[in-house]
Amino acid sequence: MNPVLVAGDIKVSFLKENQKRLFGRERQQVLRGVSLTLEEGECLGIIGESGSGKSTLGRVLAGLLPPESGVVYINGKNLYGRHSAHDMAALHHSLSVVFQDYTSSANPRFRVEHIIGESLRALERLEGRAVDRKRRVAELLEQVGLPASYASRYPHELSGGQLQRVCIARAIAVNPRVVLLDEAVSSLDASTQVQVMDLLMELRARHGLSYIFITHDLTSITYFCDRVLFFNSGRVVEQVDDMRLLSAIRDPYARQLLDAVMGIGVEHGSARQRLASPLVRRPDALGAAS
Amino acid sequence: MTAVLEVRDLTVRFRNGKRLTSLVERVSFAVRRGGCLGILGESGSGKSMSCKAVLGLLDDNFQVEGSALFEGRQLLGEHPEVLRRLRGGRIGVVLQNPMSCFDPLYRIGEQMAETLAEHTRLSRNGIREKSLELLELMRIRSPEDVLRKYPHQLSGGMLQRVMIGLALSLRPALIIADEPTTAIDSISQYSIMQEFLRIKQAGETALIFISHDLGVLSLIADEVMVMHGGTAVESGPAARIFAEAQDGYTRHLIRQHKAVMSRFLSAIHQRPEVAA
Numbered sequence: 001m002n003p004v005l006v007a008g009d010i011k012v013s014f015l016k017e018n019q020k021r022l023f024g025r026e027r028q029q030v031l032r033g034v035s036l037t038l039e040e041g042e043c044l045g046i047i048g049e050s051g052s053g054k055s056t057l058g059r060v061l062a063g064l065l066p067p068e069s070g071v072v073y074i075n076g077k078n079l080y081g082r083h084s085a086h087d088m089a090a091l092h093h094s095l096s097v098v099f100q101d102y103t104s105s106a107n108p109r110f111r112v113e114h115i116i117g118e119s120l121r122a123l124e125r126l127e128g129r130a131v132d133r134k135r136r137v138a139e140l141l142e143q144v145g146l147p148a149s150y151a152s153r154y155p156h157e158l159s160g161g162q163l164q165r166v167c168i169a170r171a172i173a174v175n176p177r178v179v180l181l182d183e184a185v186s187s188l189d190a191s192t193q194v195q196v197m198d199l200l201m202e203l204r205a206r207h208g209l210s211y212i213f214i215t216h217d218l219t220s221i222t223y224f225c226d227r228v229l230f231f232n233s234g235r236v237v238e239q240v241d242d243m244r245l246l247s248a249i250r251d252p253y254a255r256q257l258l259d260a261v262m263g264i265g266v267e268h269g270s271a272r273q274r275l276a277s278p279l280v281r282r283p284d285a286l287g288a289a290s
Numbered sequence: 291m292t293a294v295l296e297v298r299d300l301t302v303r304f305r306n307g308k309r310l311t312s313l314v315e316r317v318s319f320a321v322r323r324g325g326c327l328g329i330l331g332e333s334g335s336g337k338s339m340s341c342k343a344v345l346g347l348l349d350d351n352f353q354v355e356g357s358a359l360f361e362g363r364q365l366l367g368e369h370p371e372v373l374r375r376l377r378g379g380r381i382g383v384v385l386q387n388p389m390s391c392f393d394p395l396y397r398i399g400e401q402m403a404e405t406l407a408e409h410t411r412l413s414r415n416g417i418r419e420k421s422l423e424l425l426e427l428m429r430i431r432s433p434e435d436v437l438r439k440y441p442h443q444l445s446g447g448m449l450q451r452v453m454i455g456l457a458l459s460l461r462p463a464l465i466i467a468d469e470p471t472t473a474i475d476s477i478s479q480y481s482i483m484q485e486f487l488r489i490k491q492a493g494e495t496a497l498i499f500i501s502h503d504l505g506v507l508s509l510i511a512d513e514v515m516v517m518h519g520g521t522a523v524e525s526g527p528a529a530r531i532f533a534e535a536q537d538g539y540t541r542h543l544i545r546q547h548k549a550v551m552s553r554f555l556s557a558i559h560q561r562p563e564v565a566a
Contacts, residue, residue: 049475050445160333189332190503194546216475219505222554247558258558260480263505263551264532264544 004177004210005038005095010060010070012053030056031067032234038178043204043211045221047257048231054214057231058182061212062097075177089126096171100183102163106155112166113137113151119173126174140169143206145199161192165199172203180212185220197224218257222246230254293320293359294464294496295344300356302336302343310353314340315521317356321464321513324493328511328528329500330543336520337500341466345383346373361463379409382457382495386469388449392441399437402456409460424455428485447478454485458495465489466498471506483509504547508532516540 012031019026030053038044048054059065061072063079072079074094083091099105106115116137124131138148144165155163164184171179181200185193197220203209213225221228222243230238230251238251249255302314314336321327331337342348344358344365358365360381365373377383385391392401402421406412412420418437425433428451441449450470457465467486471479487510490497501507507514508528515525516537524537535541 049477190505191332191543191546194550216477218476219550219554222557223550243557256477260476261505261554262480262483262503262509263554264508264548265551265555266505 002040003037004040004075005061005212006036006071006073007061008035008071008073010034010057010067010072012056012060012065012067030234031060033070034234034236035070036229036236038210038212041204041208041210042227043213043225045225045228046212046214046231047216047218047221047228049216049257052231053234054231055182058097058180058212058214062095062180063092086126089122093122093126093174094176095178095180096174096176097180097182098164098167098171098184100187102160102167102187103155105167106163108155110155111151112141112153112155112158115155115166116140116151116170116173119170123174136173140173141166143172143203144169161188161196164188164196168196168200168203172207172209175207176209178210178212180214182214183216184213186215186217193220194223200224218261219263230257292362293322294361295498296320296357296359297340297344298357298359300340300343300354300358302339302348303353303355305351305353313352313520314343317515317517317522319515319522319525321496321498323463323496324490325513326490326497326499326511328507328514329498329517330502330504330507330514331517332502335517337517338468340517341468341498341500345377345381345466346370375409378405378457379460380463382460382462382465384450384453384457384465384467384470386472388446388453388474389441391453392449394441396440397437398439398441398444398452402437402452402459405456406459420459424459425452427458428452428455430455445478446474447482450474450478450482451485454482454489458489462495464496464498466500468500469502470499471501472503479506486510504532504543505551516543 010031011029011033013027013029016024016026016028034057036044046054046057056065060067066080074091077083077087077091079091113134117133120131120133120136137151141148141150146162146165150158150162158166185196188196200211201224204211213221215221226243228240228243228246229236230249230253232253238249238254240246240249246258249258297320298318300314300317301312303310303312317340319327329337329340343352343354346365346368348354354366356366360376392398399421402424403417406417406420421437422433425436430436430448430451436444436448444452454470470486471482474482483506486497486499489495490510497510499507499510511528513526514528514531515522516531516539517523518539524531524535524540531540532544535544
């Protein structure tokens with residue numbers, strides 16, 4: 001296996017919103033040295049609560065925010081290095097992003113065919129050859145499980161799940177190696193979430209994609225990912241390389257996430273003792289929860 | 291035990307010019323004191339619409355039929371002013387997006403005081419003490435500071451807790467929670483659910499809990515009603531529905547949820563569990 005994406009010791013800080021004094025230059029450290037490796041064809045989950053810096057990391061990996069220090073390599077090329085315009089475009093096209101807020105990431109005055117067509121146009125420019133856009137849009141729609149007749153619809157004529165599928169189609173239209181899913185399923189209905197995750201798994205097998213899946217929901221990580229990084233206040237606090245070893249995590253923050261899972265089968269309170277030992281081993285957490 | 295809220299054959303239609311579009315079709319449910327009814331359904335299934343109709347939050351564009359008895363009193367067709375006094379007083383409501391429920395231009399303390407002044411005869415000091423007490427009840431750290439803060443200075447989870455505290459403040463007989471944990475990260479979600487569980491265990495109030503997430507409902511609901519396309523496709527005790535749902539749509543939802551959960555459980559237990 002060879003890594004598709006390598007990030008080393010990424011640090012990012014922002015100027016603080018409310019400074020102590022006039023013209024103050026206090027900075028807030030958002031990422032404190034994050035390193036990660038994404039292997040070919042795998043799905044890496046990044047989990048953390050809101051404000052932990054996971055979306056900032058996503059922006060750094062997508063080439064949207066140069067880090068203060070640290071490096072990002074995609075396919076062995078430095079994302080923030082000096083390249084010719086063509087190489088740079090190719091590099092940026094090897095990673096696509098799907099965002100959480102599907103309504104604001106699709107232009108409301110574009111039809112579906114133009115939303116996806118934008119990606120195809122970028123691809124045409126890069127490869128210097130024409131693409132039969134109409135046919136390709138129909139193909140892509142079919143791949144994400146939508147009828148080709150949707151091509152002439154506007155975003156408001158689609159449901160949330162359908163529009164998110166269009167965003168996924170747009171992301172895979174440029175033939176990327178890596179797709180960054182930044183809370184891509186979080187604002188969908190629970191049942192639609194599963195459908196979209198199933199779709200993503202199918203696409204991964206078909207196109208040999210690698211995913212970086214950023215979320216705050218641990219159940220979707222276990223459903224979907226091969227490895228997981230627990231993220232807290234700008235640091236990776238725990239890494240699980242084998243999902244079967246998830247119960248062995250030690251970091252208190254990661255455990256808290258594990259305990260916050262609700263669902264059929266995970267009974268809290270009375271039936272909790274029925275669960276395997278890892279959850280019962282921490283009487284302090286149980287006391288706080290009940 | 292008699293029901294706190296009993297809704298029968300509730301039908302909501304939307305007036306679209308001369309045509310009537312049916313949004314909710316003959317839905318019946320009841321919830322008793324200390325009990326919790328979970329309403330499950332995807333977006334657009336009419337679950338919020340039913341509750342809004344009961345609370346009298348729909349305008350003249352909607353036609354509401356049926357009956358809704360709250361403590362033996364008919365709510366449908368009641369004077370809006372009477373309903374307004376009921377809401378926030380005897381009936382507490384917690385809505386989905388805590389950020390948009392608060393006015394961004396007023397401090398938390400002022401907004402809490404507004405509700406308390408409307409429904410109680412407390413003095414200014416009394417209101418302040420009551421607000422502090424509520425924040426403490428909701429386990430918010432340094433409540434004095436929070437009272438002086440603006441909504442944007444608090445996290446979604448904190449705001450939602452303030453909302454729940456306010457909903458509880460007047461000892462309502464019924465709390466309607468409309469997707470209170472959606473759009474909040476999972477740790478805050480869990481702690482908010484703990485607050486609701488405490489309310490339920492206190493046994494004073496009836497809870498109606500609306501959600502699209504089976505995981506949340508499995509934690510709190512005694513009874514579940516599943517809505518799909520404006521009708522109640524299934525209702526009954528939670529345990530029975532989760533184990534042996536009759537309706538195809540319900541079974542589909544539960545199967546999906548269990549598929550996700552079985553992966554999670556097998557991951558944390560290192561052995562396969564819960565047949566999907």
